[in-house]
Amino acid sequence: MTQQSELPKAILFDVFGTVVDWRGSIIEEGEQVWRQRGLDVDWPAFADAWRGLYQPSMERIRSGEIGFVPLDVLHRSNLDQVLEQFGVADFPDAERVELNRIWHRLKPWPDVVEGLTRLKSKFIIGTLSNGNIALMVNMAKNRGLPWDVILGAEVSRQYKPHPQAYLGSARALDLPPSQCMLTAAHNSDLEAARDTGYQGAFVCRPNEYGPDGQPDLEPSDSFEFKAKSFTDLADQLGCD
Amino acid sequence: MTQQSELPKAILFDVFGTVVDWRGSIIEEGEQVWRQRGLDVDWPAFADAWRGLYQPSMERIRSGEIGFVPLDVLHRSNLDQVLEQFGVADFPDAERVELNRIWHRLKPWPDVVEGLTRLKSKFIIGTLSNGNIALMVNMAKNRGLPWDVILGAEVSRQYKPHPQAYLGSARALDLPPSQCMLTAAHNSDLEAARDTGYQGAFVCRPNEYGPDGQPDLEPSDSFEFKAKSFTDLADQLGCD
Numbered sequence: 296m297t298q299q300s301e302l303p304k305a306i307l308f309d310v311f312g313t314v315v316d317w318r319g320s321i322i323e324e325g326e327q328v329w330r331q332r333g334l335d336v337d338w339p340a341f342a343d344a345w346r347g348l349y350q351p352s353m354e355r356i357r358s359g360e361i362g363f364v365p366l367d368v369l370h371r372s373n374l375d376q377v378l379e380q381f382g383v384a385d386f387p388d389a390e391r392v393e394l395n396r397i398w399h400r401l402k403p404w405p406d407v408v409e410g411l412t413r414l415k416s417k418f419i420i421g422t423l424s425n426g427n428i429a430l431m432v433n434m435a436k437n438r439g440l441p442w443d444v445i446l447g448a449e450v451s452r453q454y455k456p457h458p459q460a461y462l463g464s465a466r467a468l469d470l471p472p473s474q475c476m477l478t479a480a481h482n483s484d485l486e487a488a489r490d491t492g493y494q495g496a497f498v499c500r501p502n503e504y505g506p507d508g509q510p511d512l513e514p515s516d517s518f519e520f521k522a523k524s525f526t527d528l529a530d531q532l533g534c535d
Numbered sequence: 536m537t538q539q540s541e542l543p544k545a546i547l548f549d550v551f552g553t554v555v556d557w558r559g560s561i562i563e564e565g566e567q568v569w570r571q572r573g574l575d576v577d578w579p580a581f582a583d584a585w586r587g588l589y590q591p592s593m594e595r596i597r598s599g600e601i602g603f604v605p606l607d608v609l610h611r612s613n614l615d616q617v618l619e620q621f622g623v624a625d626f627p628d629a630e631r632v633e634l635n636r637i638w639h640r641l642k643p644w645p646d647v648v649e650g651l652t653r654l655k656s657k658f659i660i661g662t663l664s665n666g667n668i669a670l671m672v673n674m675a676k677n678r679g680l681p682w683d684v685i686l687g688a689e690v691s692r693q694y695k696p697h698p699q700a701y702l703g704s705a706r707a708l709d710l711p712p713s714q715c716m717l718t719a720a721h722n723s724d725l726e727a728a729r730d731t732g733y734q735g736a737f738v739c740r741p742n743e744y745g746p747d748g749q750p751d752l753e754p755s756d757s758f759e760f761k762a763k764s765f766t767d768l769a770d771q772l773g774c775d
Binding site for chain 2: 365367419421427428429432435436442443444445446449450467468469470
């Protein structure tokens with residue numbers, strides 16, 4: 296701990312990249328399942344292109360251009376664009392529905408389930424993700440993630456890094472932001488949370504973007520915690 | 536099972552009365568803790584009076600008279616009224632804040648934790664309560680309730696038995712109402728849920744209202760399940 300703060304009551308987590316390996320999971324299921332079902336594409340490039348449309352699609356909501364819609368809806372519309380771009384515009388609708396739910400099946404990094412289980416013994420643990428409630432619940436059921444509560448974009452009706460996403464999640468717990476801590480692998484997320492009063496824990500995920508990626512390797516500021524993994528964070532917070 | 540329906544994907548629960556013994560818990564904490572802290576009242580009568588303001592306070596929101604506020608806020612305003620009525624209008628504000636959170640500490644019926652844990656192995660389990668998210672999360676942490684997801688009034692922005700409370704909870708799970716089942720000890724709740732397309736499970740809680748109470752002893756209609764307890768429901772649903 297680099298600053299003197301009271302320990303938080305709730306530890307909330309960014310999910311895509313911090314809890315789960317979205318890129319590795321999409322590539323693996325793509326190559327093992329979807330290639331045989333007719334989607335014979337460069338899966339690393341396909342995963343990157345799909346994820347590449349993530350921020351622009353949410354920006355339309357953050358900017359007020361369109362009203363709030365859940366991330367499953369944005370993912371589907373982005374998938375349709377990427378399929379077009381990869382020359383498979385005739386991919387059947389029923390297959391698109393199932394492929395879009397790949398985000399509900401993403402795999403956690405190896406330290407996650409043990410780390411969350413230990414943190415849960417002393418803290419409220421929850422998601423503070425842009426993923427919608429159904430996505431987060433299905434992912435938790437598929438992968439054994441022991442959340443106490445699903446918060447984030449759908450509860451707050453706004454996408455990170457808009458301040459409302461963080462403030463609405465703290466308000467749902469009836470906690471001041473200072474008693475909430477965001478855990479994330481992304482400095483921009485931690486900075487936006489801190490600007491609303493949250494504490495922060497930086498956890499490095501060096502492989503999130505693959506071999507040529509440029510992950511955040513160090514925290515950009517003196518967030519309260521810096522950890523190598525969720526189990527390391529549990530150690531630092533005294534959770535057996 | 537009295538009808539031929541596909542099994543639900545999510546089993547959602549009414550909480551006050553069905554999962555927790557609100558009346559017994561308030562009386563017990565009242566007599567053990569609050570009597571010594573200056574609230575020397577007839578605790579069974581106090582519990583009944585406080586709960587008696589529950590439906591009228593929510594009706595102001597269901598009718599559109601006022602906008603949505605979380606149940607903690609209604610409970611506090613109802614508490615202030617009841618204290619006045621019981622002649623203890625000078626009870627300190629800080630004590631009222633803590634007493635109001637008694638709803639976050641209510642005790643489950645004896646079969647609940649085992650029953651929910653078994654049901655969780657095969658189904659999404661969640662709250663479909665009028666209690667707000669903070670209340671439900673704190674109760675779960677205090678009492679070991681293993682919810683997958685907190686739904687209900689605050690997520691749907693409307694109180695049961697308004698149809699929106701049920702429909703908004705199913706929508707958050709991206710499930711049709713027919714794949715959701717409400718479990719409740721109250722026929723009125725089960726009927727309102729069924730009217731939106733939910734399946735239903737009636738679980739009798741004969742002691743909810745105390746020795747002079749008039750609980751629902753039998754289901755008012757042919758809901759899909761009728762069980763003596765959550766463990767009985769888990770048996771009927773094949774959850775070991």
